[in-house]
Amino acid sequence: MSVVSNVTVKVPATTANLGPGFDCIGAALQLHNEVTFTLNNSGLIIQASGIEAEKVQTDKSNLLYQAFTKLYNYIEQTPPSVKIEIKLGIPLARGLGSSATAIVGGLVAANVLAGLPLSDVQVMELAIAMEGHPDNVVPAFLGGCRLAATSSNGWEICDITWHRNIIPVVAIPDFELSTSEARLVLPTEVSRGDAIFNTAHFGLLLRGLATNREEWLKAALQDKLHQPYRQALIPGYDAVEKAAVAAGAYGIVISGAGPTLLALTDPLHTQMVASAMTNAWKQVGIKSTVRSLPIDVQGAVVL
Ligand SMILES: Nc1ncnc2c1ncn2[C@@H]1O[C@H](COP(=O)(O)OP(=O)(O)OP(=O)(O)O)[C@@H](O)[C@H]1O
Numbered sequence: 087m088s089v090v091s092n093v094t095v096k097v098p099a100t101t102a103n104l105g106p107g108f109d110c111i112g113a114a115l116q117l118h119n120e121v122t123f124t125l126n127n128s129g130l131i132i133q134a135s136g137i138e139a140e141k142v143q144t145d146k147s148n149l150l151y152q153a154f155t156k157l158y159n160y161i162e163q164t165p166p167s168v169k170i171e172i173k174l175g176i177p178l179a180r181g182l183g184s185s186a187t188a189i190v191g192g193l194v195a196a197n198v199l200a201g202l203p204l205s206d207v208q209v210m211e212l213a214i215a216m217e218g219h220p221d222n223v224v225p226a227f228l229g230g231c232r233l234a235a236t237s238s239n240g241w242e243i244c245d246i247t248w249h250r251n252i253i254p255v256v257a258i259p260d261f262e263l264s265t266s267e268a269r270l271v272l273p274t275e276v277s278r279g280d281a282i283f284n285t286a287h288f289g290l291l292l293r294g295l296a297t298n299r300e301e302w303l304k305a306a307l308q309d310k311l312h313q314p315y316r317q318a319l320i321p322g323y324d325a326v327e328k329a330a331v332a333a334g335a336y337g338i339v340i341s342g343a344g345p346t347l348l349a350l351t352d353p354l355h356t357q358m359v360a361s362a363m364t365n366a367w368k369q370v371g372i373k374s375t376v377r378s379l380p381i382d383v384q385g386a387v388v389l
């Protein structure tokens with residue numbers, strides 16, 4: 087039996103992959119979506135406000151509602167009738183984990199309204215199953231930078247040290263790229279050479295993030311599992327990369343499945359890197375919003 091009639095959940099954006107960590111690492115960023123679920127007797131109502139609110143589905147296909155019903159189905163209860171109010175701060179289908187915020191927000195809200203039948207680990211595992219990979223939903227749920235690996239017991243989640251002087255700068259273009267489309271261009275098999283390349287660079291990335299050692303970070307952002315295949319889906323990639331590096335970035339990577347590009351830099355170069363990325367995209371006719379977003383350490387919060 088539910089003891090509360092409404093719940094508000096705030097969930098951060100996430101940047102997944104970080105170059106060589108395809109499908110296993112992600113970091114939460116200080117940009118958020120917020121959602122309020124209120125029990126009602128009048129059937130499903132969905133209202134969205136904020137950035138790109140007109141693009142959000144307002145029927146049962148809405149991903150927040152899908153996640154909400156997923157949890158009730160899992161505990162073998164009928165989902166209650168609800169009103170869902172969504173405040174969007176994260177643009178959709180840009181590689182900043184908007185779908186993860188919807189999955190985590192819907193599951194966490196359902197768990198609260200249902201009287202907390204599931205543990206945090208169970209909620210997180212449901213979220214991973216819904217999204218299909220852990221690298222957005224885990225940091226969206228827990229905050230910080232997180233590595234997820236399967237184990238015989240489910241998932242091992244590891245918190246990754248992110249040196250405070252490594253500054254993420256996201257350049258968000260004004261076009262969408264759905265994750266499903268960006269996954270379709272990936273090969274199903276890779277060579278041993280590419281697997282070794284990524285293993286080495288991912289190890290370097292983890293040490294680079296912890297130590298802030300410039301030469302390690304500069305080398306570590308390379309990848310052979312997804313970025314070479316996806317760059318063709320992002321016009322201006324090479325120009326933005328060149329401009330960001332010339333302005334003092336360690337390098338750039340595709341944020342999640344793209345099209346947002348993430349640069350890592352130091353506090354001294356943050357503004358110059360941001361301006362360089364904006365201008366580079368402008369020169370190929372693409373408008374973008376470029377922001378330096380600190381790491382979010384809170385994850386999903388019930389307000
Ligand atoms: N707040 C939301 N409410 C309902 N549906 C949402 C919400 N946010 C995202 N979605 C759904 O998720 C889709 C975008 O998911 P997709 O995985 O393609 O991109 P993303 O999660 O923003 O990027 P990435 O996974 O690369 O970080 C939207 O088109 C919409 O259907």
Ligand SMILES: N[C@@H](CCO)C(=O)O
Nearest residue numbers: 102109221265342343
């Ligand atoms: N690891 C995922 C993140 C986007 O959801 C991908 O790159 O497809």
